Amino acid sequence: MDPRANYRTKQREMLIGYLKTVPGVHITASDVCEYFRTHGAPISQATVYRQLEKLVGEGVLNKYIIDAGSPACFEYVSADSHSGGEVCFHCKCEKCGKLIHMHCEELEEIQAHLSAEHHFKLDPMRTVFYGLCEECRI
Amino acid sequence: MDPRANYRTKQREMLIGYLKTVPGVHITASDVCEYFRTHGAPISQATVYRQLEKLVGEGVLNKYIIDAGSPACFEYVSADSHSGGEVCFHCKCEKCGKLIHMHCEELEEIQAHLSAEHHFKLDPMRTVFYGLCEECRI
């Protein structure tokens, strides 16, 4: 689907290798820089940003924009997600800022409904539900 | 519901007055600054940001984060939306940028489901569904 030539550089392999070890966890660009700096194999932030963006384009990572001013979050997409099996939704608490991951079949029906009735192809990776979490709703 | 004392300053009135004339349109902070600067009544950007954020807190405006690095978008909330009668959802096309307003009962069930099953109180005014619109989905 994406026959772009990608060089297998040391930095790219290190990045993918690391992100694979934390699937379903939100990582920021500076998190990545910090990780490699404290592990004796620093990668420049320019390279981190460029590779992360490239991996998003390839579908290897998801990118989430939670809030303005805050750094973007990246998350490794597990192999079984590629098979179309599970979709991950996100809920963001407006009060405490907590981010909740959700794997819910019922919510997947939203996609079908939006597609059939509103001719809109939902992008679950990009969509964030805002509201109040269990503790904050009182 | 919100007894905060809000001074009726000239800048605040001008801002609300302008935003009211463009309901359902996405406006950025710099758009606002530009508008008033070219109309002979400049408002400092600090004031624009502070007032916009305050108006969001009051429910007068909605704020949308479209993309990292891109400025936040603000949108005037019409009076009938305040009456609580109808809930308005938004779909934002990631490709052409079009914003689609939706009044759909079926989608309102999402709120009930999130509340009952996931203990999450959805805020429809703040939530935007991202994806591809009819023309862009091809």
Next chain:
DNA sequence: TTGCGTGCAAAGGTTTTGCATGGCA
């Protein structure tokens, strides 16, 4: 009079970019 709102300028944080060098294919 009180204290919030404003304006200016500077800072803060995230992300992008120019350019020379390095490394994969």
Next chain:
DNA sequence: TGCCATGCAAAACCTTTGCACGCAA
């Protein structure tokens, strides 16, 4: 060899903040 990737630094960008002054209540 050709060209993409990397690193460094600086720039670009949006947004927030400190402080003194102004103005609504």
